[in-house]
Amino acid sequence: MKSPGAVVDLARELIRRPSVTPDDAGCQALIAARLRPAGFRIESHRFGDVDNLLALHGDQRPSLVFVGHTDVVPPGDESQWRHPPFAAVCEGDRLYGRGAADMKGAVAAMVVALEQFVDQHPDHRGCVALMLTSDEEGEAVDGIRRLMPAIAGKHQFDYAVVGEPSSHKNLADTVRIGRRGSLHVHVTVHGKQGHVAYPHLADNPIFSAARLITGLARTQWDQGNADFPPTSFQVSQISAGTGAANVIPGMAQFQGNFRYSPESTPASLQARFEVVAQATQVNITTDWQLSGEPFYASDKQWRNKISRVIQETTGHLPEMNTAGGTSDGRFLAPTGTQVVELGPVNATIHQTNEWVSQKDLGLLTRLYMAIMESVLC
Numbered sequence: 001m002k003s004p005g006a007v008v009d010l011a012r013e014l015i016r017r018p019s020v021t022p023d024d025a026g027c028q029a030l031i032a033a034r035l036r037p038a039g040f041r042i043e044s045h046r047f048g049d050v051d052n053l054l055a056l057h058g059d060q061r062p063s064l065v066f067v068g069h070t071d072v073v074p075p076g077d078e079s080q081w082r083h084p085p086f087a088a089v090c091e092g093d094r095l096y097g098r099g100a101a102d103m104k105g106a107v108a109a110m111v112v113a114l115e116q117f118v119d120q121h122p123d124h125r126g127c128v129a130l131m132l133t134s135d136e137e138g139e140a141v142d143g144i145r146r147l148m149p150a151i152a153g154k155h156q157f158d159y160a161v162v163g164e165p166s167s168h169k170n171l172a173d174t175v176r177i178g179r180r181g182s183l184h185v186h187v188t189v190h191g192k193q194g195h196v197a198y199p200h201l202a203d204n205p206i207f208s209a210a211r212l213i214t215g216l217a218r219t220q221w222d223q224g225n226a227d228f229p230p231t232s233f234q235v236s237q238i239s240a241g242t243g244a245a246n247v248i249p250g251m252a253q254f255q256g257n258f259r260y261s262p263e264s265t266p267a268s269l270q271a272r273f274e275v276v277a278q279a280t281q282v283n284i285t286t287d288w289q290l291s292g293e294p295f296y297a298s299d300k301q302w303r304n305k306i307s308r309v310i311q312e313t314t315g316h317l318p319e320m321n322t323a324g325g326t327s328d329g330r331f332l333a334p335t336g337t338q339v340v341e342l343g344p345v346n347a348t349i350h351q352t353n354e355w356v357s358q359k360d361l362g363l364l365t366r367l368y369m370a371i372m373e374s375v376l377c
């Protein structure tokens with residue numbers, strides 16, 4: 001059994017490595033050097049400037065992977081910090097440093113929990129794994145997005161726990177069980193330029209755009225489901241005009257964004273968009289961009305397991321929701337993985353004086369350990 005300080009010690013070692021995206025600064029080498037002697041198979045996948053690490057123990061199903069990142073956002077003006085951002089200073093219960101909460105604390109908890117788990121359950125069933133990247137806070141191009149297709153056919157994960165800071169006030173008060181998808185569309189509405197005094201000789205694209213936008217705003221895309229609100233469509237920008245007061249312009253443009261529930265797909269939204277465009281008789285060209293698929297842990301048993309573990313460990317049932325921004329969970333979910341996000345309190349992430357509770361790191365280690373036991377024992 002590790003000492004209670006093991007997770008804090010490792011978190012401090014990681015914080016002392018100034019791994020601003022995409023520089024891993026030796027964090028993954030340190031972790032590999034701990035997990036290899038514990039019996040894990042280590043795979044390093046470097047794409048461009050980005051280090052990715054996969055550590056695996058066992059090779060059967062069910063498979064459970066912990067997902068995290070070793071990169072951090074820049075500290076900003078270091079003179080504004082109470083303690084230097086990469087010094088990893090402890091003060092009372094607080095461990096200060098860039099990445100303490102997002103997410104080196106959680107990565108340390110994962111590593112220590114994995115070590116304890118394989119030590120106590122060397123003959124566990126299935127497979128337990130750790131997946132790390134150094135490109136989550138940046139463009140996220142050469143990280144998990146590229147790792148997943150690179151390992152397809154070789155590794156398949158049934159369950160994933162992403163250690164992003166999901167908690168609000170107290171550790172594990174909130175678990176993220178999904179995220180809405182995001183689909184952008186850039187619309188060009190074609191008309192015919194002319195003199196405002198001779199509208200019968202022109203075709204005003206601003207009127208056409210207004211008809212189309214009204215039609216889109218009135219459309220009910222889906223009803224959502226128990227875990228997701230209905231899909232929403234918003235217009236974020238609109239532009240048209242030549243600058244002259246007496247000219248009907250030849251075209252208008254606008255940008256829209258769908259935040260969509262899993263009850264819709266990019267293809268279904270696009271098809272219904274076209275139906276509205278035809279019904280409102282507008283001549284348009286569109287440019288679509290999918291920026292993120294929704295992810296959604298639909299497996300109720302898995303969600304109940306997480307709830308139960310949290311209640312047994314903290315005494316409280318978590319709230320499960322689909323709020324929040326992006327995470328690397330979006331790259332695992334399309335392969336059929338049931339993804340949840342469970343990590344430290346997010347109050348100070350990306351801020352000056354980022355900190356994490358040392359007590360919470362101990363608790364988080366126990367939570368991760370208990371999740372492994374519930375799936376693999």
Ligand SMILES: [Zn+2]
Pocket residue numbers: 069102103136164165
């Ligand atoms: Zn993060």
